[in-house]
Amino acid sequence: MSWNTASPYCTILVAVDGSDTARRAAAHALYLARALTARVVVLYVVDTHHTQVLGMHYQEAVRELRGAGQTALDEVLAEAKELNVNAEPVLAEGAPPRQICQIAGDRQADLIVIGARGHSQLEDLLLGSVSDYVLHHSQRPVLVVRG
Secondary structure (H helix, E strand, C coil), X not given: CCCCCCCCCCEEEEECCCCHHHHHHHHHHHHXXXXXXXXXXXXXXXXXXXXXXXXXXXXXXHHHHHHHHHHHHHHHHHHHHHCCCCEEEEEEEECHHHHHHHHXXXXXXXEEEEECCCCCHHHHHHHCCHHHHHHHHCCCCEEEECC
C-alpha cells in the first residue's frame, strides 16, 4: 500500500441489528465516514435462515423482523443526517454473516464495520458469532467494535 493523501476508504459498510453493540459500531462507522468523506452503506439482514423453522408463522416473523430492521436503519440514517454523512440503507434477507460478506462485495465496500456481539449471544455460543464469520470469510478489511 502506498501512502498518499487519498483515503483508502470511500465506502464503509456497517452491519446493524438494533443492539447496543451495533449502535456503537454504527457510531464508529459514521465517525470514520465523516473524517474521511466516505459514504456509508447501513445494512440490516433479516435472518430468514433461522426463521424458517417457524413453519406457518414464518411470514409473520419475517414481517416483524423487517419492521425491526427498518427501525434500526432509520436510527442510523438519522444520526448520519445529523453528521452530514452520505448513508444508504439496505434491508436484506438471508443468513446475516453470508449476506454481510456478499453485500460488502456487491457494494464495493472498502471496509466492513461490525459489532463483536449482537442480539443473540446464545446463538453466538452455539453457532459462532456473525463477526467471527465475517472476519474469516470476507475479502475486505473488517473493523470489529467491542461492546
